Amino acid sequence: MYPSRFRYEAPHSLGEAIQLLHDGGGEAKVLAGGQSLVPLMKLRFASPELVVDINNLPGLAYHRAEADGTLRIGALTRHADLEHSELLRGTQPTMAAAAPLIADPIVRNRGTLVGSLCHADPQGDWASVVLALGGSVIAQGPAGRRSIPMSEFVTGPFENMLETDEIAIEAVIPAPRGHRAGGYLKLERRVGDFATVGVAVAIETSGEMVTRAGVALTGVGGSTIAATEAAAALTGQPLTPESIAAAADLAAQVARPRTDHRGSAEYKRHMVHTFVERILTNPRHAGANGSTAHTGTGERAA
């Protein structure tokens, strides 16, 4: 399968890339890892006139923590880099849980986290993770840089709020205000399939008290769903079987699953409940090395 004809540019500076997008007038697409865009172009669901390949841009393949704990992930950081990251394993339990569950090992060598956020697939795992962590996307355009909260970044299925001449150059996860814990669980029929259901939970605790919580759902609605009421039910008190059950109920209520070949709506809603409960009953913790096994903890159904 061939994509439609397109013009291809691989600029060596960000300014040049933005200029190309600007001149492209909405008919241009940014190519980073290409693991979603190239298949879409082959199926002719996307037929951009111009492809701006950003793989030659310098200084975008990084992920690093600032002194205060803010995590920054560059636009060319591959899923595999995050999967094998000691930094994530030590400080970001929800992200470390999700990284090995993105697509399959070979796709993870090319695909990028920032690209996945931009693609805005309702079944994309990273969007839920970044949403649960209260993260944001840094966009750069002709007028400069702006920060867009993840909660506003996705405007619909496969739609984000970037201007046509803006490039998402970085994802930012804010510094924790306490001890970080959480997890990501994904039900998939086989490795590399889209999520039947995915649940991201990120909490911060101070002593026994949950000081911040985020819960987000993958694959059970027209876009990634922030379960804000579930998160609120966890905040301001210690984690108890009662608070966990309440959060699981609220998360399941906000899910909008549809019956399809991956399962019935009832089943998917039930799995949201189960996953919220399961993550919170036995969360991964920042700083606990053994908590992030290399082989992942994905739920895989036959």
Next chain:
Amino acid sequence: MTLVYDDRGDEAADVFPVRRIKFTINGQKKIAEVEPRLLLSHLIRQGVGLTGTHMGCDTTNCGACTVLVDGRAVKSCTMLAVQVDGRQIETVEGLAGASELHPLQEGFREEHGLQCGFCTPGMMMAAKALLAANPDPTEEEVRWGLSGNLCRCTGYQNIVKSVLWAAEKLRAQAGE
């Protein structure tokens, strides 16, 4: 290598220019002129003429088209040929030496790691990258590392054994 494109006139050539790229494949330097929409898998098979890289699903699922680009395993149906400008490609044809099979190929023979053989080139290339990163993997790590490659014949048991066999031989060779 030769790839032939439709001549749509000079105007079209200005809008969608063919691009000249240089790359290395299995140690051999190549120059190609490609349409940007040409996939890496097509460059390898129809351009260079190395048909060991198989096209299975053409939808990023099966991994039969797996090759190494600068040492990293990629699905060559999901990368544009223009993107390998200046890069090193390894395909299954690059595994064997002049007179000797690569330990991975030996392993697949010894442990009966293939039946129809269609997925085998992709399996071997994914395994090569896996063993380069982790020379002494557990069975679980091999299974996990090959989870982007589908096989419809073997049930995977013998593929995993083959890769473990190769890992052992490669470690023995490295220790010599």
